[in-house]
Amino acid sequence: MxxxxxxxxxxxxxxxxxxxxxxxxxxxxxxxxxxxxxxxxxxxxxxxxxxxxxxxxxxxxxxxxxxxxxxxxxxxxxxxxxxxxxxxxxxxxxxxxxxxxxxxxxxxxxxxxxxxxxxxxxxxxxxxxxxxxxxxxxxxxxxxxxxxxxxxxxxxxxxxxxxxxxxxxxxxxxxxxxxxxIHDPELKQGKCQLNTKIDPHVAVVKLFPGFDPKLLFAMADSGCKGIVIEGYGLGGMNYIRRNMVAAIGELIRRGIPVIASSQCLYERSDLTRYEVGRLALLEGAISARDMTTESAITKLMWALGQGMNLEEVKGFFEQDIVGEITI
Incomplete structure (x- = not known):
């Protein structure tokens, strides 16, 4: 029993x-x-x-x-x-x-x-x-x-x-x-080590037509250390008039990781498909691929809690840690 x-x-x-x-x-x-x-x-x-x-x-x-x-x-x-x-x-x-x-x-x-x-x-x-x-x-x-x-x-x-x-x-x-x-995920086995170090000073932004990128800097100035942006479709972001792409680049130069995900619940974000995604990728945006927003935000909190810098966070998001992402 x-x-x-x-x-x-x-x-x-x-x-x-x-x-x-x-x-x-x-x-x-x-x-x-x-x-x-x-x-x-x-x-x-x-x-x-x-x-x-x-x-x-x-x-x-x-x-x-x-x-x-x-x-x-x-x-x-x-x-x-x-x-x-x-x-x-x-x-x-x-x-x-x-x-x-x-x-x-x-x-x-x-x-x-x-x-x-x-x-x-x-x-x-x-x-x-x-x-x-x-x-x-x-x-x-x-x-x-x-x-x-x-x-x-x-x-x-x-x-x-x-x-x-x-x-x-x-x-x-x-x-x-x-x-x-019906599904057998390849979860990593071994000895569990409790690690509860997290940094909750993060934000999730759902992009919509007319969103003012200056609000992202207001978040950063208020202590936000990482942002998940739910972009359009495959993760596209506008750069005409209200230049989200340029704002993302500036945040990244400040050392603040920006995770680009999709507002669509299913399938993945892919910043390589369209110009509006490629420009964000060139500025340093990190693709969330097919992660849920819940998983992306908690993964970001945990990464920042470990003291990871921008490049380390980027590398961390390119790894499947607990089955949260399809590489």
């Missing part, structure tokens, strides 16, 4: 109705009691009780430390978490806990556990099954799918099918025969 641990952090899955709206109240043992008996030995630890909108870098570090502490005592760990920032947490844990020796599976729900016809019981059962059978790594289990954590994005606000695996297939899906594993 596999020995598993549930680390609960709050979120909708643990919420109850109040006069102020849904508030996380249920403990891990309450969640386990409501899903019935499972063929695993399960312990619980209530480490946080927050709506995931309030989960920030300080909580990422705390969660990573807890997982690292418990990883040798269990065959797998399930982390119950609110859905709104779950993809960010999954991506950041992937970098903080590289080469984790056990499967760590994040899950949550769109409807609280105590509500009739909630999606919470099935999601939690799937997370435990994944924690008992997946290869070591960081995953997210939701709506009959198990996905690599650093490839997930929340794409729906209320539908049970809230998360998608972007640019790679899900790891597994639930069928009538149980969990069917």
């Amino acid at each position: 596999k020995k598993l641990l549930l680390l609960s952090t709050g979120g909708t899955i643990a919420s109850r109705a109040s006069n102020n709206g849904l508030i996380p109240q249920d403990k891990g043992k309450d969640l386990i009691a409501m899903i019935g008996k499972l063929p695993y030995e399960i312990d619980t630890d209530d480490i946080l009780q927050l709506d995931s909108s309030n989960i920030q870098p300080e909580e990422w570090k705390f969660i990573a430390e807890k997982i690292y502490k418990y990883r040798t005592d269990y065959d797998g760990i399930v982390l119950s978490h609110g859905t709104d920032t779950m993809a960010y947490t999954a991506s950041m844990l992937s970098f903080m806990l590289q080469k984790i020796e056990i499967p760590v599976v994040l899950t949550g729900s769109q409807v609280p556990m105590d509500v009739v016809l909630s999606d919470a019981p099935d999601n939690l059962r799937l997370a435990f099954a994944a924690a008992a059978t997946c290869k070591p790594g960081i995953y997210l289990a939701f709506n009959r799918k198990v996905m690599l954590g650093c490839r997930t994005v929340k794409v729906r606000t209320t539908n049970f099918d809230a998360f998608e695996s972007v640019n790679v297939p899900p790891i597994a899906e639930v069928t009538s025969d149980g969990i069917e594993y």
